[in-house]
Amino acid sequence: MADLLNGLLNDEVLKRLPGDVRVPGDRPDRSGILHIGAGAFHRAHQAVYTDDTDWGITVAAPSSRGVIDALAAQDGLYSVATLGAPGAATRDGVSMRVIGSIVGTLHIASERDRALDLVAAPSTHVVTLTVTEKAYRDPQGVPRLLADGLARRAARGGPPLTILCCDNLPDNGTTTRAAVEPLLDPATRAWADAHVTFPSSMVDRIVPASTKATYERALGELGVTDLAAVEAEPFTQWVIEDDFAGPRPDWNATFTTDVAGWERLKLRTLNGVHSTLAYLGALADIETISETLALPGAEDFARWLISEQIAPSLVPPDGQDTVAYGEAVLERFANPGIRHRCVQIAMDGSQKLPQRLFATMLDLAEAGIDLDLIALPLAAWTRFCAGKSDAGNDLPLDDPLKDVLRQSLAAAGPAPAARIDAILGIRQVVPEPLADNHQLRRAAAKWLRELDRHGVATTLEHL
Ligand SMILES: NC(=O)c1ccc[n+]([C@@H]2O[C@H](COP(=O)([O-])OP(=O)(O)OC[C@H]3O[C@@H](n4cnc5c(N)ncnc54)[C@H](O)[C@@H]3O)[C@@H](O)[C@H]2O)c1
Numbered sequence: 001m002a003d004l005l006n007g008l009l010n011d012e013v014l015k016r017l018p019g020d021v022r023v024p025g026d027r028p029d030r031s032g033i034l035h036i037g038a039g040a041f042h043r044a045h046q047a048v049y050t051d052d053t054d055w056g057i058t059v060a061a062p063s064s065r066g067v068i069d070a071l072a073a074q075d076g077l078y079s080v081a082t083l084g085a086p087g088a089a090t091r092d093g094v095s096m097r098v099i100g101s102i103v104g105t106l107h108i109a110s111e112r113d114r115a116l117d118l119v120a121a122p123s124t125h126v127v128t129l130t131v132t133e134k135a136y137r138d139p140q141g142v143p144r145l146l147a148d149g150l151a152r153r154a155a156r157g158g159p160p161l162t163i164l165c166c167d168n169l170p171d172n173g174t175t176t177r178a179a180v181e182p183l184l185d186p187a188t189r190a191w192a193d194a195h196v197t198f199p200s201s202m203v204d205r206i207v208p209a210s211t212k213a214t215y216e217r218a219l220g221e222l223g224v225t226d227l228a229a230v231e232a233e234p235f236t237q238w239v240i241e242d243d244f245a246g247p248r249p250d251w252n253a254t255f256t257t258d259v260a261g262w263e264r265l266k267l268r269t270l271n272g273v274h275s276t277l278a279y280l281g282a283l284a285d286i287e288t289i290s291e292t293l294a295l296p297g298a299e300d301f302a303r304w305l306i307s308e309q310i311a312p313s314l315v316p317p318d319g320q321d322t323v324a325y326g327e328a329v330l331e332r333f334a335n336p337g338i339r340h341r342c343v344q345i346a347m348d349g350s351q352k353l354p355q356r357l358f359a360t361m362l363d364l365a366e367a368g369i370d371l372d373l374i375a376l377p378l379a380a381w382t383r384f385c386a387g388k389s390d391a392g393n394d395l396p397l398d399d400p401l402k403d404v405l406r407q408s409l410a411a412a413g414p415a416p417a418a419r420i421d422a423i424l425g426i427r428q429v430v431p432e433p434l435a436d437n438h439q440l441r442r443a444a445a446k447w448l449r450e451l452d453r454h455g456v457a458t459t460l461e462h463l
């Protein structure tokens, strides 16, 4: 952890920061946005877009309070280091910006009543969410909080509210609505039908979890300690369905009537290849995505996967070409400044692979297209779930369906075909038509046999 003797980043020290650090102008004095999920992504994405407006954010942490405590001690300020920025103003392709859009913090687990009041407050116009894919399947968690907050807002006859999901899910607005609506009492439901919208959005910026190196870099660049520092790639994108119930922040985002095409393109191409590289890299005991992409054969495989399997599975949004989009994604993945760990991306595969891989497979199967290449990431995930790398090292299986995955694999025994069938048989994860797809089963079993016998590095090299 960075040295506290240098003092903390806060309002007082803003004017003393090095001249090449971008600092916020006048800070907003109220928050029209309640954000739930104080993770790294929010700080490097929505909070940055908001910093360019006169809106403020209250950030709510569902359980762990480390980040909000750090933010509170720093007057809500923190830095974003953009790494590998072409033409960056500062050393080694790093450009530093201090963000001032966070004006309040809240710990939901210990301040639930205040959280409900904030959902109900007339001054709150937008609730944004980055709570990971699995949170939408836990009715007693964030969906219950939103439902209870809406009940309070409805009872007070509050103004309209927009609930904007910023998690990597398809139809993420509809998914959020579907998680919240069944929890509403009839009166609140009737009020919400008229006063609450759930736009979908496609969010994109690669933001790895902060590490000791992040805090040390922040100290070096700022001259003061920043315990909420994050780092991110230069690229950023936000496509939002223009369906706001009340006032809309003037974010420099793309507002559109149809966000589904963007979501599909991004989830299948960027996230599909990200998860593929994450499982291959983790099995090969490689730490990051950029290092995995540098394995002989890996970049060619990713390119084939995009052109032969992902591109034919979707119609990109107007003006986009999936192969060109994929090329740009691979360039972003190769950014050596971004140390995005394979095991971080590999987390929660059961919640991610349905939209990242299985949806692509379904569309390919329906179109009668061979599923050979895309069966390799399925084999890699299957092998990853058993918890050992190619060299026999332990791999973490951090997944809400960990027990189901492990039990299914244990019951299947060692034969690759049986292990693939066991995974394809998990109905909560794999759509039914894929379980009976003989071509997919055969291809995945073939790849799993290769991975078992030769490991990832040799398999990729000899593709
Ligand atoms: N990091 C990225 O590159 C990136 C890019 C695009 C989208 N996203 C989206 O943002 C999400 C968060 O990413 P991050 O990098 O901030 O991760 P993070 O680990 O830094 O933060 C995760 C956040 O989710 C909350 N959370 C986790 N499980 C929860 C649960 N069951 N109920 C309620 N809250 C829960 C945590 O409290 C935390 O605030 C991702 O899951 C993804 O959907 C991330």
Ligand SMILES: O=P(O)(O)OC[C@@H](O)[C@@H](O)[C@H](O)[C@H](O)CO
Binding pocket: 133, 168, 203, 204, 205, 206, 207, 270, 271, 274, 275, 344, 345, 352
């Ligand atoms: O954040 P997750 O856990 O949903 O997925 C891990 C990465 O694939 C993801 O965060 C990408 O970096 C991101 O989607 C890029 O915009």
